[in-house]
Amino acid sequence: MPSFSKAAMVLLLSASAAVAAPAVAQHLTLPSGMVAGADAVPAPVKPVSLDLSALDKSVDPCNDFYAYACGNWIKSHPLPADRPEYGTFTQLAEYNRYSLYQLLEQAANHPATPLQTKYGAYYAACMNEPLEDKLGVEPIRPVLTSIQGLNDKAKIASLVGELEAQHGYGLFYGFGAEEDQKNSTVYIAALNQGGLTLPDRDYYLQDDAHSKEIRAKYHDIVVQMFTLAGNSPDQAKTKADAVLRIETALAKGSMDRTEQRDPDNVYHVETVAQLESGSPNYRFADYFAALHTPAFSKLNVAEPGFVTALNQVIASSDLGDLKSYMEWHVIDGQAPRLSKPFRDASFALEQTLTGTPKQQDLWKRCTSATDGHLGEAVGQDWVQKYFPASSKAQMSDLIHALEVALGNDIDHLEWMTPTTRVEARKKLAAFRQKIGYPENWRDYSSLNVKRDDAVGNNERSSVFEDRRNLNKIGKPVDEKEWDMTPPTVNADYNPAQNDINFPAGILQPPFFDPGMDKAVNFGSIGVVIGHEMTHGFDDEGAKYDATGNVRDWWTPADKAAFDQRTQCEVKEYGNFESVPGAKLNGKLTLGENTADNGGLRIAYAALHSEIDGTPAATKQIDGFTPDQRFFLGYAQVWCENTREEFSRMMVKVDPHSPGRFRTDGAVQNFDAFGKAFQCKQGSPMYPTSSCRVW
Template identity: 60%
Template sequence: MFKPLAAALAAGAFAVSGISAQQIQLVNADAAPTITAPKAGISMDLSAIDKTVNPCDDFYAYACGNWKKNNPIPADKTRYGRFDELGERNRYTLYTLLEQAANNPKTPLQVKYGNYYAACMNQPLADQLGAKPLQPGLARIAAVTDKKQIAKLNGEMESADGVGFFYGFGSGQDQQDSTKVIPQLGQGGLALPDRDYYLKDEARSKDIRGKYVDHVQKMFVLLGDTPEQAKTEADAVMKIETALAEGQMPRVEMRDPAKRYHLMTLTQLQQLTPDFQWNDYFAALHRPVTSLNVSSPKFVQALNAEIDAASLDELKSYMRWHLLNAGANALSQPFIDENFAFNGKVLTGQQVLAPLWRRCTMQTDAALGEAVGQDWVNANFPPAAKQNMSVLVADLEKALGQDIQGLDWMSDATKAQAQVKLAAFRNKIGYPETWRDYSKLDVKRDDRFGNARRTAVFSQNRTLDKIGKPVDEKEWSMSPPTVNAYYNPGMNDINFPAGILQPPFYDFKIDPAVNFGAIGVVIGHEMTHGFDDQGSKYDAQGNVKSWWTAEDRAKFEQRTDCEAKEFDAFEPVPGVHLNGKLTLGENTADNGGLHVAYAALHTELAKTPGAESRKIDGYTQDQRYFLGYAQVWCENTRPEAAEVAAKTDPHSPGRFRVNGEVQNFDKFGEAWGCKKGDPMFPVNSCRVW
């Protein structure tokens, strides 16, 4: 994946009724703020360049220095960069579609997504309801009288309300037979971003834990508990979540497909967890399961141990919290404000809550992305753009094939298998061939919380319905307006939503050097994911299967270790280092993408006599290529958010995605006239592909 996804609406809610027609009519009367359209993007921003910086010392500061000075982080954001500029433009165009659909729909789909958006925008109605939408779920939890009933309750709430506790259950491709979709059980149950927040002893983690317990207590008080009750419950939540965190597999280990693949019969799973009644859970979920993949057996054992050790009251407090936490952003303003006070201000440093129209636009996209996405594509992504992108992808595939063939460290046998895998890539550009069917999703204009609940159930059922059926190779995991791209190792496909195929990433009006440096590297990046430390363990059919000689695999790991150690040394904030193993896949993909797109550019330039020597705006073609790459990563990030990302995000910050990669590519040093030994042109560098 090229960039981490923005957080979607937390799922889990209940239907509300008894809303008057007068209240419904208030939605659009009060919900249409005056919003200024964002400025159009540009693919080469000469004003962003800080010429007081030597590009051979710090290329990121050179390419982005003035942009960083002139683009402070808005108060309602934790970071702001070129990704966000484009994201804001896409979000604005989505917003205009949603406003139109909410007020004057023309099609049944517009009625559906317009009603979802209108219900989300009706904050006065949510304020009137307060915590009432939670009451049915809270009553179900209160009715539990025995720990043995918890499994059944979990299944009932997932099936009816889209809210689960303790773990994640879904479906996925079988790693050993990618044509099969099987049940999958994964670790979960935490409200903080990562297990390390519960387990590390440094001052920042301790401070966050203390503030988290205070936050949970405040939320329980808003729910109607006394401060004393709320404190007891908050302590129970922390105790149980800490026990679950201790049982979780760390993120770096989860990157290894072999470590998260453990096929078990239901009987074997039950033997691991005698205190959790799995038969009752699956019966309540209406999903007969006889075998499944358990990604982390140690975690389910820790879950069983905590269910045995905790009191029933403690477990009920934990479940009440996760029900409340899942739906907080669709409740009344006091819940939203307190939720933001911790998850926004404390965790990420965000200063103010994003405006309601922006939150509702994002939530509607998350819920009905391929409904509103159809209209968005028609308005914003012409067929010519898709065709031009197809040509670029073909150019990059050819360049990667030549790159593989020219590797001096890989044997012919492994090269042949790598070429087989590359030839099997499926390319998905812009939007799905077949749009998702939302006919079974009930959306009501007067039921924000219920819409979120029904969306969660719809998504859960859609996921579980795949079990035992052929894999849908045409399915997408991102909506068309998304500013991102991804590689799916089980599908062996690369996916480029229409949202990223715009400036600064792609502009068919600008010279090829800039486009190849921006979208070209994105394409090469996603292709290289098929050959990074994770993707390289999958074969051309998407199965986890070795296609390497043992000697080549050892050479590959030696090269990836070089990158991991290099990125371990980078500090996004003082005293906080990146995790080179966690970010290894993305760094490897950047490394490969930068090399491959450069080669593809020069193949393109060679078609026109004199093109390679042409200067534009005083920069050579190679210099414009590297500027095109660097400038998509211009960004400012709050220290708190940077620290969270360092612990949880497999992507490195923009500064290190630029400097860390150009210093590993000698063509950069040559393009900018650097001397060997300069920071951006070191004597020793890392290269994998």
């Protein structure tokens, strides 16, 4: 999306929503108003909590707990052709998507409410590939023409603003509202780096064989799409060369992901005049005017070096090259909604990056798209059917138990002094929580959705969301707003709001099962809760105080002790190898690794505060003690198979460790695991020395 908000710390990396591109109105009447091309879809298997058939008992859990807990699951769940990875996490996401699909099919063909008419129409239009094939590139022709008609570099900023305001399409960078990290009660305007097609700056800058191969294939795909858009082969190659040249220059000026994790590195408040003085060749004031932003006197320029790079790109590039770059981002952004040759070329880029051999079925793509653009519309009906009030109440009780356990952990940390402990306790006491779904649903009444205009729907919904975000600038922060849709299988911690968020989508097996014993629930959803709470105290979250402002609340001695402990994790995880030759980035994954380790310990303590002194403390189920079931419940939410290409990409871009190391890395740092499985100290999962922060 053109606009953005400060990234929250999440349990699992989530895919970005597709960026909208402009459209022309085209219409095709479908017979009887039915969805085009919708076929019956078999129901997926519903995930279960603690799958004993997943265990590989030929493996010693003390040598490799992940292989023990997930070995047979990995063998019996080969990668589907349309997935770059597949795990128990994905199983639940696929099951939720299927349940959404059923609602969308009903709404597309037999809507019962105005809201169902709206989201059903969005889905129906998305499913109409025959119309997309008929129209070809025409839906984006007007915008390509407007770009081609640009005759003055001084007018680029105005055109970029117009394209965003009228079509929801962002170019070169991201702009929108975010919580002011020095005054978290209000939204501040913010400018962020962007403008790249490949997933990370390193794809443009590294000269290893794999990176060179990716760039070469990417260049070929750009040539192919420019040719499809009506350019001659020579023109297409010239334009593709320009795209790679400009994106590489922007990549050189981009801050890397590890540096971005420090909030101090991405907070530089300037006036618009100061921004303009540092970028004389790109008139940001013209962009803001064309975008019709609310009035603001200052903004956060998150990465000043990127603005310098953008200014240099505008100054040194031919106007024709800049127009080619802009055309490409329109074509690429809308390719999945154009005719089949464009869709195939767009998927070829995904294949190159992830190794996935087959594109997902249309119903899957359209279900995800509808959830992405009208998630709080269809989400209202989804939670009524799939999320009972009793689950929300039980989740609230679990969160309280974890809060008590984290408080006890803070009170007894041997390395923390009383002064810092008081501040940490204040932050914990100020935690807010969101469970299941929003209190106040988003109002989509102003969004126009048509059954026969997929590109236009995408465009209008992106404009709707962009304007909704921009209108926040200068206003108080809405603490009740959600940034995930109800069926989402994820959770997050927002440091600026100091809140933990758990959509209804993750509150299903294997994460949460009301019928399962406490040991399993605390090992799965309990660790998720503890994970998000610990994010408030990882190396990034620890820079934010109880009110969500960036402030140093640590004594120098405590900060030194904290840094020493986090450095242990950096070194430990940095030695894990995802695939041959691709070691994890211990600094990039530090926050998530700290949250995994802390969450595991806190959930374990919370479990024992609930069961100690009761028959449940010693009762074995299926031959496993409560402690063993706790650790198995934790490990099995991370069972997964992954393609090598995807693994290599995720090492570059994902702040999370792969499932194997989220499991083995955390348990080998926790003595309670070795004791639970009667491991000999010195074995791989029960080492004589380990890392601990929280």
